[in-house]
């Protein structure tokens with residue numbers, strides 16, 4: 001793979017992340033996504049004005065500055081987006097460079113990518129964080145622009161190949177927190193012999209990013225879930241045999 005093929009379009013680098021995988025991590029956000037989630041919290045993922053074009057080596061030079069914290073905490077690199085697996089060459093270049101420097105690697109994906117892109121990074125990823133945004137395919141399509149068929153097939157592919165996967169559910173009040181969806185998530189996890197779920201509660205801090213860009217998201221949930229509401233969801237999952245970790 002040539003360097004040009006692997007150039008990364010990076011719109012943000014967040015150091016000292018503690019909710020993007022184990023330990024202390026640096027999260028690198030790559031531009032581009034084929035989905036259009038109504039609540040997308042990363043509008044910078046679309047368009048190119050804010051991105052830096054960097055080689056994988058340059059990105060990992062930046063990431064490796066905090067190697068001492070990763071070693072202390074079991075952390076490392078997380079690649080996010082956008083959808084980092086939309087383009088295989090850049091993400092593979094990044095992961096390869098990270099592995100050569102002994103870093104733990106995590107990839108956050110919404111799963112709406114060709115299976116070949118997952119297969120293309122399997123040997124380089126220590127953990128996939130895989131989104132379950134809504135379980136009903138029609139509703140998922142309304143909310144994100146794509147149905148769930150390929151996403152769920154890709155989840156099955158990763159698990160059959162023995163990849164470590166953490167499923168994550170963005171918890172959005174009034175959108176995916178109803179009993180029917182929670183039951184469907186629990187059934188999906190059970191069908192894949194998984195009993196763990198990470199929940200990422202909706203927040204509204206990202207609205208400042210839209211204001212700065214002079215845009216509006218398609219959907220703004222009325223309020224973030226309260227601690228009590230989150231606890232109710234956790235209890236409902238526990239009742240269905242699912243252990244929940246709150247991320248963020």
Ligand code: SF4
Pocket residue numbers: 033034035036037039040041042045081082083110144
């Ligand atoms: S998958 Fe992520 S980056 Fe893409 S539109 Fe949805 S929330 Fe935004």
